[in-house]
Amino acid sequence: MDQKQINDLLTKMTLEEKISQLLQLTANLHEGTEDQSQITGPMEEMGITGEMVRASGSVLGLSGAASIIALQQDYLKKSRLGIPLLFMADVVHGFKTIFPIPLAIGCSWDLELAEKSAEIAARESAVSGIHVTFAPMVDLVRDPRWGRVMETTGEDPYLNSLFARAFVRGYQGSELAEDNERLAACVKHFAAYGAAEGGRDYNTVDMSERQLREYYLPAYKAALDEGCEMVMASFNTVDGIPASGNEKLMRGILRDEWGFEGILISDWASIREMIAHGAAEDDCEAAYRAMRAGVDIEMMTPCYVQHLPQLIESGRIDESLIDEAVLRILQLKNKLGLFENPFRGADPEREREVLFCDEHRRAAYDLAVKSSVLLKNNSVLPLQPDSSIALIGPFADHEDILGWWSCVGAKEDAVQLGTAMRERVSGNLTTASGCGFDTMTAEQLEKALEAAREADVIVLALGEESTMSGEGGSRTDITLPEVQLELVKHLKKLGKPIAAVIFNGRPLDLHGVFDEADAVLEVWFPGSEGGAAIADLLIGRANPSGRLTMSFPHSAGQIPVYYNAFNTGRPMDPSKTGERYVSKYIDSPNEPLLPFGYGLSYTCFEYGGLHISGSEMTAEQHLTASVEVTNTGTRTGIETVQLYIRDITGEVVRPLRELKGFQRLELQPGETKMVEFSISEDMLRYHHSDLRFTSDPGSFQLFIGPNSRDTLQAAFKLI
Template identity: 45%
Template sequence: MWTINAQERIPEVEALLRKMTLEEKIGQLNLLTPGGGVATGEVVSKNVEAKIKAGQVGGLFGVAGPDKVRVAQELAVKESRLGIPLLIGSDVIHGYKTTYPIPLGLSASWDMDLMKQAAQMAAREATADGINWNFSPMVDISRDPRWGRIAETAGEDPYLGSKTAEAMVKGYQGSDLAAAHTLLACVKHFALYGAAEAGRDYHSVDMSKIKMFNQYLPPYKAAVDAGAASVMTSFNDIDGVPATGNKWLLTDLLRKRWGFDGFVVSDYTSLNEMIAHGLGDLQAVSTLALKAGLDMDMVGEGFLTTLKKSFDEGKVTEAEITDACRRVLEAKYISGLFDDPYRYLDSKRPEKDILTKENRALARKLAAHSFVLLKNHNDMLPLGNKGKIALIGPLADSRENMLGTWAPTGDFNLAVTVLEGFKNVASEANIQYAKGSNISNDPEFAKKVNVFGPRIEVEERSPEALLKEALDLAKTSDVVVTVVGEATEMSGEAASRTDISIPDSQKKLIRALVDTGKPVVLVLMSGRPLTIPEEFELPVAILQVWHPGVEAGNAIADVVFGDYNPSGKLTATWPRNVGQIPIYHSAKNTGRPAPENEEFQKFKSNYLDSPNSPLLPFGYGLSYTTFEYSNLRLNKETIGQGESISVTVTIANTGDYDGEEVVQLYLRDVVRSITPPKRELKGFQKILLKKGERKEVTITLFPDDLKFYNSTLEFVSEPGEFEVFVGTDSDAQLSKTFTLK
């Protein structure tokens, strides 16, 4: 883990700094990409080889493979004056070559051990390909599913987001960052990126400090506390100053208040983008960023091309440049690169560590554990391995849409389609396929989505012909499974949507299939919560599978045919319509709360045309079995400051299948000095119960769980009454109260 004490610097780094010219120090602050892979921005660096030789590059990304990385590393080590090795970065967001579910899907497993295993696998594979620094985890809180990058988050909740951030950092970094199978983690996007106004990517963010500290900052702090080696700035502004040049954010909060001693990198050209924000020319914004606490400039080369001039003009000091350079060099030292620049470049490792049978098995398990059963009309699921099954839908045999957004290191050609998975798992059933519809019939929309290749294919066959083929198949089948939803790039970066319903082409298909009178199962694939009130009212079963990764088809079949009982729970609230957004479980009560039965009353906080409640609450998810909660009790009725309290509940599996349940604990601070949320997640535990089994589950509330940031941003707990709720989702009904003295 990251262990440098700011007061006890590394002697080897200090000795190197004394040898470096000012220009060489500035060179270490420059992060470039030579191109050739999937770009994560519009700019690709030029003359990279010459700049490495001149000592003008601190790190690269977009290059992978032991042989390719060795060429770059040898340029730095053998041909630059001081031979300083390069950091080699990559966006390993949800698996490297063995891709697993998008982060929003993975978080729905509520299984921190599995998440840690996922990160460890990704680290093993990425380091086998020469990568030593990962631009992950993304820990932004998002409460607006219009924002495409909600797919990369753990959802809306700061408590769950903090646990997820910690698990991923520890999974990537392990206990020794110099080990050949561990990566430097990079926490992003610091900060508040998930709160972009109107759900539009890169847009402004404006919120109070109280909201920041209580609801949006906790996952970043949890990642820093877990030892994250680096932090990436966000594109948005905070209190009117873009994050990349925000001294309050990067120095006062991150370094001084939180004690972070790693290094800070900009996001892709976010330093240069401060010009468009209105903060000055490239020299001005580069000076602003350095003084704010930015250490490394990704791709934009503002530091490289302007800092020497700013130094000559007295606008920056050599000490400021040296401090930034020191932090970059310390990361290289901790990674073991000074000891052995080629430690990650074993040409035998890719075959041994990447896309192994064991890795694919874990990806399959991760996917199955991420799925959320939203509805199971007439207990349609699981299906039997028999009879004639019509597998219909534009995503049922679409290999290119299985990995999900932000899988630049994955290869969709290796993905298992749903059709293949069904045939693998249900070998005794007669499975027939028809496409049924296009993902969208709009060629202009498809063009926007298909930037990285065909994700939406608008067939030459007419929509009517596609539908007729599907209906003919459905009418001769025993059951229909239709795989519908979003193409991969309908969510993700620069993929905001004002309409997050299922596209009309697929809506028409779903209604027509239901009208055949056959049992219909919807397998719903998306990178975000969708608005599905019409589909939810239909007599169908609905299984939400996100974008599951390379083992997508096998994992979906495992759940549909009952080899695994779904246990996922939503980590973001599903709205009835976009007019409810932002919508989340820990909202405040207001001074004029609507009636709990949601009966409309004038002059209360409600809508004329919709209930306040979401379609599906945070924490929601069904199982093939049923669970009964009873006998909620506390070990104390009154506690003092600094004391813990234990909450115990009895859970019984009352259905016909073995199954896992996520027991969730929510807390309400009844009276405090600033308005409290109606309830907040403060604990959870995932348990396995055999059919007919009963267990007692105890969740402990620790002193910090009762604390909040008050109006002066002190982290405090205040005496008074607290109400505990325990149940299967955020609408949990069992409750008890206790008093904090």
């Protein structure tokens, strides 16, 4: 259909038909709607009727080509104007083939592989009938207590923006209208959801507009600049106003300033939740505020369908706002080709061929290898394949490695670590749980000790079970469960080398394992091929190359702790530890245990010869910074060379350093490569107190190194 036909279709719609397009309900609510007596329980409590379900414009959470085709056919038979349904789902880090969680994907620093993971997720979803994914989540997060930290790519706005673009490219491709193997992407959660106070899900967010624009908005804007079709409003307040009813945020910034013309959807029931926030008296007021803010689709509450007609009749809402919202929905349905082919890519036969195929599993394996981060190694890793190994811990033989938001991925399909190790190790391998995730029996402990006594080396597979992170999974204590730390203590007494493998959905306080183990490998929730990837890393078939995209705290008491912080008027001098009246803790270091960008390898890299092409630059004339990187070890390895810049003096104080570029390079043993970065004036811009985005003349420091802490440095001026 062309735009004129879309406009003509809109004019033929009744008000009720228009408003029905604004309602999204879950697939299970479409069952039994022929019989009005079946509308009971949660549906009744939400005020949802069978007629609403039959008329709603989009469906959440249904998958499977046959099921979607059947529902679409049934729906179209009853649609007066033949307007098809949109099918949406949370395809966050894979559909059937599950990739590592997004936080892990960020730690790969591999944008091409991240894009490929989204492309594969889209292919599997599209053939199963899905049209839209609620991804990527690009919320910047500085608080690992928040359960949904597992969905982000980290604490840095620059890196998050690059990954946002990569994921959108992967999901949508370049020709969404013609490519039935792609999905429309929906960036979330707009805005600043990752800054919830106390790391508590759904909690208040309160920050200055300058802070919002400087750190939290860039990744959303990057996704939209890449062509992302949809935006999801966040649960939280922004400047005291719930996002779903925030006109300044949605109409002012998103629509007017950024020019976004796509669909804005609420998060689950977030329009009605304005009542609990204290921003709306009832459903009618919530509908009024959300529509005024420009929210097009209401997910899982009936405020719009129940109250927009009377709001229009009373003159509080102009019907033109409804028309705008419906037009955006019709345009996306048209872009997806649903009017001509309402089943789009859904194909039951091809679905069986595509889902969880070997090609997709190989990509999941590659990403699991590249996202794992070696945090510590006292020459224990890689293991010798002919060693006698005791694999101990709750993850030794456990399938719970997919992580939260694993869509239709099946835990039983995941490659377990124990299984993969038995296939690869030629020496004796004994496995024992030692404990559960949060319980331990005497029998479990004794079996673990028995296995460990007979082994040359102990591999400890520890961590969080998947329900300990994800949505609603906020924690105040981010150490490993106490029984797992007790297990470490018992095994440490045997005097055997210990390599710990940590499965988790967030940065942890690793005390009790980091200080006790000889090696620590962070593997996150690694996805369907996780066991195979980890086993190959442990025995040295693969070399760790991941780098942290969130700082690991010494303790939860430091949170928020992040690399790009401001200095204070009384900074601590590390050489003067006895000073009291400086900005410091008396019981902990200021710095994180492990900094942003950190990660080890089975080889070693040496940096030298930092050179900058001049001491001054202008807006027109760039500088070039170069450094020599040498692989001084005996194995081929990948190094992520990172560029940071500090603006020494600003109209608004600037962070101690900010990531401005990086390059991943593979080096053979003894090989040296020159790495160059171009420094341009636009890299020096920031939001001033009046929100102007510009740079200031003055002095700058430049840092290049393997992480945000261990760097070489040089100086230059902008004139």
